[in-house]
Amino acid sequence: MSDPLTASFPPAFLWGAATSAYQIEGAVREDGRTPSIWDTFSHTPGKTAGGDTGDIAVDHYHRYRDDVALMADLSLSAYRFSVSWPRVQPTGRGPAVQVGLDFYRRLVDELLAKGIKPAVTLYHWDLPQELEDSGGWPERDTAYRFAEYAQIVGEALGDRVEQWTTLNEPWCSAFLGYGSGVHAPGRTDPAATLRAAHHLNLAHGLGTSALRAVMPARNQVAISLNSAVVRPLSQDPADLAAVRRIDDLANGVFHGPILHGSYPPSLFEATASVTDWSYVQDGDLAAVHQPLDALGLNYYTPALVSATAETTAGPRADGHGSSDHSPWPAADDVTFHQTPGERTEMGWTIDPTGLHELIMRYTREAPGLPLYITENGAAYDDKPDPDGNVHDPERIAYLHGHLSAVRRAITDGADVRGYYLWSLMDNFEWAYGYGKRFGAVYVDYATLTRTPKSSARWYAEAARTGTLPPV
Numbered sequence: 364m365s366d367p368l369t370a371s372f373p374p375a376f377l378w379g380a381a382t383s384a385y386q387i388e389g390a391v392r393e394d395g396r397t398p399s400i401w402d403t404f405s406h407t408p409g410k411t412a413g414g415d416t417g418d419i420a421v422d423h424y425h426r427y428r429d430d431v432a433l434m435a436d437l438s439l440s441a442y443r444f445s446v447s448w449p450r451v452q453p454t455g456r457g458p459a460v461q462v463g464l465d466f467y468r469r470l471v472d473e474l475l476a477k478g479i480k481p482a483v484t485l486y487h488w489d490l491p492q493e494l495e496d497s498g499g500w501p502e503r504d505t506a507y508r509f510a511e512y513a514q515i516v517g518e519a520l521g522d523r524v525e526q527w528t529t530l531n532e533p534w535c536s537a538f539l540g541y542g543s544g545v546h547a548p549g550r551t552d553p554a555a556t557l558r559a560a561h562h563l564n565l566a567h568g569l570g571t572s573a574l575r576a577v578m579p580a581r582n583q584v585a586i587s588l589n590s591a592v593v594r595p596l597s598q599d600p601a602d603l604a605a606v607r608r609i610d611d612l613a614n615g616v617f618h619g620p621i622l623h624g625s626y627p628p629s630l631f632e633a634t635a636s637v638t639d640w641s642y643v644q645d646g647d648l649a650a651v652h653q654p655l656d657a658l659g660l661n662y663y664t665p666a667l668v669s670a671t672a673e674t675t676a677g678p679r680a681d682g683h684g685s686s687d688h689s690p691w692p693a694a695d696d697v698t699f700h701q702t703p704g705e706r707t708e709m710g711w712t713i714d715p716t717g718l719h720e721l722i723m724r725y726t727r728e729a730p731g732l733p734l735y736i737t738e739n740g741a742a743y744d745d746k747p748d749p750d751g752n753v754h755d756p757e758r759i760a761y762l763h764g765h766l767s768a769v770r771r772a773i774t775d776g777a778d779v780r781g782y783y784l785w786s787l788m789d790n791f792e793w794a795y796g797y798g799k800r801f802g803a804v805y806v807d808y809a810t811l812t813r814t815p816k817s818s819a820r821w822y823a824e825a826a827r828t829g830t831l832p833p834v
């Protein structure tokens with residue numbers, strides 16, 4: 364068996380970086396774009412750290428050419444970005460705004476000219492505000508609107524973009540957006556959370572069909588899920604049951620219908636006090652259960668749970684921000700514990716074994732389906748030294764550990780085709796504002812100057828050689 368620390372990655376392995384529209388673009392009022400739920404939320408006092416918004420973000424809308432040049436300089440073979448729905452279909456209904464689509468056409472052309480594979484995500488949390496005003500994801504109609512939007516973007520970019528992702532982390536859209544309220548639109552309603560989850564699943568299925576109807580058959584359609592690695596505090600049967608409950612709410616609620624065509628019966632039973640699931644209509648599960656070309660896994664840290672009913676003071680240790688409302692419907696008797704070990708600036712424990720575990724789980728659960736790690740990375744309190752260089756040895760160690768886990772999974776039989784570091788550059792980290800830096804490239808927020816950190820150079824060497832350089 365080859366040593367994952369020294370073994371080369373497969374020659375066609377994609378070495379990518381990822382971003383999302385609202386986190387980097389800025390230009391929120393240009394060229395016909397209208398507010399998304401994140402514009403409204405971030406402009407609502409008290410919702411984001413320091414009142415930060417994505418109004419300017421890192422101004423990628425105007426600087427995309429330089430950013431693509433930087434990606435080429437870093438030897439990236441792929442770039443995963445998201446399309447801003449309110450930029451291309453401002454009200455979430457009706458005809459597309461061509462000038463909005465033109466931005467993405469130019470971006471894709473620029474990437475292709477530099478030999479970088481574009482990977483488009485259709486939805487990374489920026490729902491047009493008008494659709495939220497009509498009920499948002501808890502309403503069925505939003506799924507139909509998404510399919511229409513998918514068709515618009517598929518028609519515009521399908522000739523040049525082969526890799527497609529319908530939704531990014533629908534768990535966050537539903538459970539943080541409508542459950543704990545730490546994400547836009549900031550609602551705190553357990554029943555709406557599960558309705559939203561179902562309509563996001565339906566949107567994925569309808570969107571996949573819509574894309575396939577307008578795109579060349581060679582294109583790959585996938586979804587990116589922040590699938591959780593949930594571990595028990597002990598082997599006590601009650602703790603193991605707590606793991607199953609959270610696993611259903613984090614994983615089964617999406618993987619079940621998407622990969623297997625059904626929700627786990629245990630999810631229905633456990634949430635019966637909150638919802639009757641009557642919004643799952645005949646034919647929905649078939650619509651959701653589309654054959655996929657790949658599965659995207661986003662991984663940061665594992666969760667540790669027990670069944671103890673004691674409520675600990677302060678925020679739950681589930682790593683999903685602080686709110687008086689739990690994102691987890693009907694799970695008040697599950698306690699989240701801090702996983703031991705070193706942590707990043709987000710307070711997330713560093714544990715590459717979780718990534719290996721996750722990859723092997725979906726290798727078993729979805730045999731034959733190629734996997735991509737569509738997000739993985741770490742926030743640190745990076746600062747330039749007096750010479751203007753940014754040294755981030757902790758991020759290098761993080762990337763080395765997690766890429767080694769990926770390499771080990773490949774050795775163990777997993778079909779992992781690529782890795783997208785989160786994130787290309789520092790950006791708007793949602794409710795945390797600009798305080799958490801995930802980038803391999805440092806952004807000076809006063810001047811918007813980009814400076815590759817030492818991790819970016821380390822990653823570039825990995826991308827060039829297909830082998831992990833020493834840390």
Ligand code: IFM
Nearest residue numbers: 383532661738785792801
């Ligand atoms: O910044 C986010 C990204 O938008 C979605 N996945 C997790 C990242 C880090 O929190």
